[in-house]
Amino acid sequence: MLPIQSQAPDFELYATPDQKIKLSSLQGKRVILAFYPADWSPVCSDQMALYNEMLEYFHKANAQVIGISVDGKWCHMSFSADRKLHFPLLADFEPKGAVAKAYGVYNEEIGECQRALFVIDEKGTIAWNYLSPVGVNPGADGIMDALEEMDKTKKA
Amino acid sequence: MPLRTPVNETDYLFGSMNAPIELVEYGDYQCPHCGRAHPIVKDLLQRVGQQVKFVFRNFPLSKIHPQARMAALAAEAAGLQNKYWTMHDILYENQKRLHHTALLEYAAGIGLQMDQFTVDMEREDLATKVDSHFYSGMRSGVSATPTFFINGEKYTGSWENDDLLQYLKSSFPL
Numbered sequence: 001m002l003p004i005q006s007q008a009p010d011f012e013l014y015a016t017p018d019q020k021i022k023l024s025s026l027q028g029k030r031v032i033l034a035f036y037p038a039d040w041s042p043v044c045s046d047q048m049a050l051y052n053e054m055l056e057y058f059h060k061a062n063a064q065v066i067g068i069s070v071d072g073k074w075c076h077m078s079f080s081a082d083r084k085l086h087f088p089l090l091a092d093f094e095p096k097g098a099v100a101k102a103y104g105v106y107n108e109e110i111g112e113c114q115r116a117l118f119v120i121d122e123k124g125t126i127a128w129n130y131l132s133p134v135g136v137n138p139g140a141d142g143i144m145d146a147l148e149e150m151d152k153t154k155k156a
Numbered sequence: 157m158p159l160r161t162p163v164n165e166t167d168y169l170f171g172s173m174n175a176p177i178e179l180v181e182y183g184d185y186q187c188p189h190c191g192r193a194h195p196i197v198k199d200l201l202q203r204v205g206q207q208v209k210f211v212f213r214n215f216p217l218s219k220i221h222p223q224a225r226m227a228a229l230a231a232e233a234a235g236l237q238n239k240y241w242t243m244h245d246i247l248y249e250n251q252k253r254l255h256h257t258a259l260l261e262y263a264a265g266i267g268l269q270m271d272q273f274t275v276d277m278e279r280e281d282l283a284t285k286v287d288s289h290f291y292s293g294m295r296s297g298v299s300a301t302p303t304f305f306i307n308g309e310k311y312t313g314s315w316e317n318d319d320l321l322q323y324l325k326s327s328f329p330l
Contacts, residue, residue, distance in 0.1 A: 046299060046300040047299065049217050049219070049220055049300075050217070050294070050299055050300070052217075052219050052220075053217055053218065053219060053290070054294065057291070057294075083219075083220060084219045084220060085219075086219070137299035137300055138299065139294070139297050139298065139299035140294050140299070141157070141294060141295050141296065141297045144294070144295060
């Protein structure tokens with residue numbers, strides 16, 4: 001996976017059937033990229049449900065959370081509506097897994113993203129990363145620690 | 157992973173204060189897994205009685221369980237009238253019926269002073285308490301419910317059937 005301190009590769013992916021999100025357009029904000037294997041699977045659902053409850057805390061830390069998987073935009077739309085998610089899920093669908101590959105978190109064997117987290121700072125540099133065992137929900141504590149650490153270094 | 161906010165005087169404690177084992181559950185009143193865990197925990201507490209003190213903290217996933225937070229507030233409000241655990245049990249035994257009217261019905265059913273209860277349900281400090289439960293859980297690595305902590309360490313094994321009881325028996329002289 002891409003190491004801390006490297007530049008986060010830019011990308012533009014569908015967030016809804018007719019709208020794309022470009023990473024570089026979020027500069028000035030911190031971005032939490034959550035790569036996950038698949039919509040609907042139990043662990044991913046728990047993980048996304050947790051982030052959904054965390055939006056207020058992320059917002060306070062000037063951070064936007066974004067989920068990414070290889071599922072298509074219509075699948076994302078349906079999953080997102082079912083789970084009432086209030087943050088974007090991006091479709092790394094065509095070419096399949098290209099963004100996950102650029103971040104070094106694509107599982108070639110299964111054809112899905114690994115369960116990986118990146119926190120990107122206001123300037124587009126990777127400040128923190130974490131690769132979780134695929135069956136384990138990484139929670140949000142690592143992300144919150146990373147965001148706090150960024151606040152500290154900023155003040156110092 | 158350690159429990160970042162240790163058990164303190166704001167927590168309701170079930171069991172003996174001096175019990176050597178401290179079991180903390182982060183749960184959501186509307187979560188079906190927590191509903192399944194409820195009788196298991198009750199049974200466990202009955203069997204190991206004096207050895208375990210139990211604390212419940214709220215981890216409501218409000219966007220998928222829209223009634224969970226209100227139910228948590230009902231338990232906290234009941235707690236102010238010394239009926240925390242009674243309400244806690246009722247909520248889990250009636251998980252499918254946690255709307256506002258139902259909560260009032262349960263409160264009346266256990267003889268709470270109703271004017272006080274409805275005022276307390278709206279209390280800012282109780283809302284803050286529920287939020288702080290969620291926050292402390294999240295910072296301690298709670299990623300889904302129920303999550304248990306045993307003597308301050310996250311328990312990652314199974315809690316199904318009597319797995320949790322067996323774990324305690326194998327780890328402590330019970």
